[in-house]
């Protein structure tokens with residue numbers, strides 16, 4: 001895919017130079033560090049509280065609080081992607097280069113995914129801290145991270161689409177946040193329903209059910225399909241949006 | 249090199265281009281002229297593949313910009329109006345990125361960038377943040393970007409807009425040097441610029457083609473409306489002598505301080521030559537020496553005349569109507 005690699009590199013540079021990436025990573029690590037600290041404190045004071053679940057599983061699968069920052073962080077990472085280029089007019093130089101809209105969209109999207117991965121990387125340290133004080137199941141850690149990657153892929157794809165739909169960065173970030181939040185709320189709402197199709201449907205889309213499963217090593221293909229399409233559909237819509245600008 | 253065929257472009261219900269067809273041959277430098285809002289940028293955006301035509305097609309070197317956009321785009325170096333750039337990048341960094349994006353092989357990227365930095369007059373600027381550059385220098389970065397992949401065709405949208413007179417001269421000189429290796433389509437609304445650097449002109453107004461051809465052909469499209477005369481003698485006397493000449497309209501003294509330059513308008517432009525002869529004869533009868541006679545038909549005037557008229561009354565249409573009568 002011609003042009004993907006230079007676009008990805010430039011976008012990374014843009015994210016780190018306008019210090020969005022640094023600010024986000026700092027904020028994220030602060031929040032996750034705090035969460036990790038409370039988790040450790042609760043384990044060391046009352047080790048029987050979460051029966052049958054190690055701290056690593058709890059870290060990934062126990063609380064939505066842990067995923068809540070992503071509702072804001074992902075849209076802020078992606079808000080610039082297209083909105084800024086359209087506002088400043090640089091999109092004209094970009095789209096008149098011999099590159100396909102797909103390469104443009106994927107290059108930009110993958111740049112934010114790289115920042116996302118880098119942002120999570122230091123949390124591996126927490127796992128080493130845990131392992132030095134007790135048993136830790138590394139395969140569960142791996143599925144836990146796979147789950148977070150799936151969530152990031154989906155949220156960033158939604159943010160990318162939002163950024164292509166408006167030339168205002170603020171509107172892009174807000175739009176994506178509201179959309180992602182709606183899925184969050186659905187997860188909570190599921191608890192208000194009795195067992196039945198509505199409840200299981202709502203649980204299916206909830207980030208908590210994905211992470212609950214993955215943190216316990218349960219990789220369900222239906223969840224995989226749902227979350228991967230959650231990433232692919234917005235990306236496809238973004239490519240079509242970029243193509244549609246030509247005919248506007 | 250460029251062949252536009254019946255290009256139309258609608259913005260919503262507004263039709264910005266109406267059946268625009270023109271051609272640019274390999275090696276030509278063509279000025280693309282029109283008043284504000286004529287549709288110049290719209291046309292160039294279609295040619296560069298940024299916008300799609302509502303109907304019609306354009307071929308770049310035989311490749312349709314609608315059906316084979318990637319191939320067509322790879323032959324074009326396009327400089328958008330106002331040259332938008334990433335302000336957070338450095339000049340050299342930006343040009344390297346653009347070279348890579350346009351598929352310049354890794355091994356020749358560095359040399360390509362230093363070549364265009366020299367060509368566009370950006371020596372010593374490669375470490376400067378684009379956000380810190382003046383408008384003129386940003387314009388040069390845009391030009392360097394258009395050149396970096398050595399495309400056979402350059403499409404430049406008002407490359408001299410907003411530059412100071414020295415920079416304008418430099419950009420014009422650069423374009424004249426680029427003639428050797430590139431076909432160039434350059435838009436502007438400054439006519440002297442076209443006279444200075446182009447072989448041909450394409451004139452549009454309100455989205456329609458008004459005229460095209462070599463500069464001489466464009467000038468010939470309009471008969472002179474007046475003749476400018478430099479005399480030796482009394483200007484007021486000369487003016488009096490020209491009151492009743494057949495075919496001559498008003499006489500004006502162009503410069504009240506100099507008083508040696510007169511401009512005589514023609515009441516019937518088709519009879520310009522005979523009228524000019526009568527004017528000169530009349531002046532010599534009253535013992536006023538005629539030093540210089542210049543028919544006034546600058547391209548500026550051609551432009552003003554052609555674009556001011558309603559597009560339904562272009563030269564061709566007028567002839568047609570005459571023929572029907």
Ligand SMILES: Nc1ncnc2c1ncn2[C@@H]1O[C@H](COP(=O)(O)OP(=O)(O)OP(=O)(O)O)[C@@H](O)[C@H]1O
Nearest residue numbers: 259262264282283284285286287288289290291437
């Ligand atoms: N994106 C757009 N949406 C709606 N109308 C547009 C758009 N772009 C241009 N137009 C209209 O199309 C017409 C042609 O615009 P264009 O920019 O092509 O003119 P131009 O010849 O380049 O003018 P200038 O000399 O001022 O640069 C104008 O009337 C303009 O208002």
Ligand SMILES: [Mg+2]
Nearest residue numbers: 288289290329
């Ligand atoms: Mg324009």
